Amino acid sequence: xxKLKELTKKQDVLSPGHRLCAGCGASIAVRQxxxxxxxxxxxxxxxxxxxxxxxxxxxxxxxxxxIHNAFENAAATISGVEAMYQSLKKQGKxxxxxxxISFGGDGGTYDIGLQSLSGALERGHDxxxxxxxxxxxxxxGIQRSSATPRGAWTTTTPCGxxxxxxxxxxxxLTGIIAAHKIPYVTQASxxxxxxxxxxxxKAFYTKGPAFLNVLSPCPRGWRFPSEDTIKMAKxxxxxxxxxxxxxxxxxxxLNYKPKERLPVTEWMKPQxxxxxxxxxxxxxxxxxxxxDIDDNWxxxxxxxxxxx
Ligand SMILES: Cc1ncc(C[n+]2csc(CCOP(=O)(O)OP(=O)(O)O)c2C)c(N)n1
Ligand code: SF4
Numbered sequence: 308x309x310k311l312k313e314l315t316k317k318q319d320v321l322s323p324g325h326r327l328c329a330g331c332g333a334s335i336a337v338r339q340x341x342x343x344x345x346x347x348x349x350x351x352x353x354x355x356x357x358x359x360x361x362x363x364x365x366x367x368x369x370x371x372x373x374i375h376n377a378f379e380n381a382a383a384t385i386s387g388v389e390a391m392y393q394s395l396k397k398q399g400k401x402x403x404x405x406x407x408i409s410f411g412g413d414g415g416t417y418d419i420g421l422q423s424l425s426g427a428l429e430r431g432h433d434x435x436x437x438x439x440x441x442x443x444x445x446x447x448g449i450q451r452s453s454a455t456p457r458g459a460w461t462t463t464t465p466c467g468x469x470x471x472x473x474x475x476x477x478x479x480l481t482g483i484i485a486a487h488k489i490p491y492v493t494q495a496s497x498x499x500x501x502x503x504x505x506x507x508x509k510a511f512y513t514k515g516p517a518f519l520n521v522l523s524p525c526p527r528g529w530r531f532p533s534e535d536t537i538k539m540a541k542x543x544x545x546x547x548x549x550x551x552x553x554x555x556x557x558x559x560x561l562n563y564k565p566k567e568r569l570p571v572t573e574w575m576k577p578q579x580x581x582x583x584x585x586x587x588x589x590x591x592x593x594x595x596x597x598x599d600i601d602d603n604w605x606x607x608x609x610x611x612x613x614x615x
Contacts, residue, residue, distance in 0.1 A: 455477060491513045
């Protein structure tokens, strides 16, 4: 387990002074993940808040090599760089240990980048892919993505007389990635920082592809005060909205079981994007959302061997 004292002595790869919003969960996720790497990294990042706010020309917030690629192909880009590295190593032109990592938002991962990610995983490149999932296309103005949960308000799923926020359930991306049978897949939370950093370390030092899905609360898009980011991350886990688990070489393992499972309304209450759901007319929709969370949890317990 990572020791906090040692971590504080490490220099952040993502330096202060970037222009992500105060309290942005993505910046916390990135710093936690990169603190787990003991070697130099090459970072590729899909277009999105993270890339846009950290690389405003002529400045950069990255103390590493950094490649900005198109929205749809962060994984393809980093897999090409990794292939070149393996070739240079074989030719004896490089002997340094270097790690390769891609970051993408949910728009760039669940939706537009999924094909390039799936291909890179299937080819077995030695790299880490991190989805910082803030549950919408935040950088272009809070549009819904396939990671947006059912019932959430976004600018393209406005709540009103016609629809009560997004009508579809979120896509189970972690499950889709696990179906690729790569060496390491996990769902993690910036609230459980030591669990996340351990997982990131495992991801960097496992040969072959590794994938981390990190829920990254967005004060702007979810409509909560900037200082409550970690509280939101905590509530997502304690309500089973975002269960923590890993799939290592095909073996599913649950990483956290809430002592007392909170109802999903505890996760919704502090967020403006769910305000409309907590009214009497949307009670049955909230019940359906709760049922879906409960069903997913039971399924996960079975997959993790916690239940026969
Ligand atoms: C092919 C393509 N389509 C659309 C855009 C415009 N665009 C830039 S950022 C962005 C949203 C990114 O959303 P996400 O990946 O979830 O990251 P976030 O902004 O939430 O961090 C969009 C649609 C683009 N750059 N390229
Ligand atoms: S809009 Fe959300 S994801 Fe984007 S920088 Fe602000 S807090 Fe972060």
